[in-house]
Amino acid sequence: MPELWAGTDAGKAAHHCTVIDADGTKVLSRRVPNNEAELLELIGNVLALAEDDLVTWAVDLNAGGAVLLIALLTSHGQRLLCIPGRTVHHASHSY
Numbered sequence: 001m002p003e004l005w006a007g008t009d010a011g012k013a014a015h016h017c018t019v020i021d022a023d024g025t026k027v028l029s030r031r032v033p034n035n036e037a038e039l040l041e042l043i044g045n046v047l048a049l050a051e052d053d054l055v056t057w058a059v060d061l062n063a064g065g066a067v068l069l070i071a072l073l074t075s076h077g078q079r080l081l082c083i084p085g086r087t088v089h090h091a092s093h094s095y
Contacts, residue, residue, distance in 0.1 A: 004050045008059045010066035015039075019046055034065055039072050058083050 004027065009016045012034065019028040027049055032042045046055055057073050059066050062082040073080045 003053055004046065004055045006046050006055055006057045008057065008066075008069065010034075010059050010061040010064075010069060012065040015065070015069060017042060017046075019049065034068060036068060036072065039069055043072060043076060043078070054079070056081065060084065 003022050004019050005021075006017055006019045006028075008018075014031055014033050016031050017028070018026060020026055028046065030042065030045075032038050056079045058081045059069060060083055062070065062084075070080065
């Protein structure tokens with residue numbers, strides 16, 4: 001499978017993660033409670049979909065509710081980008 005992109009809308013109690021492939025096809029969309037076991041399961045599922053290919057993760061927060069997700073992704077050696085909500089808001093006007 002080609003490179004995957006996993007975008008996460010982070011919240012306090014739960015996150016929503018959508019994964020797309022290089023063609024922009026949605027391959028996974030899931031709401032995940034903000035706890036270690038559920039987040040590790042999500043990371044494992046996404047990595048399995050990638051079949052050892054590259055996954056780029058993006059999250060809209062770099063503090064607060066996103067801290068556990070960020071810690072787990074970095075501890076698993078994942079490429080992580082932080083795209084602030086303000087940037088997402090401005091970009092959405094171009095669609």
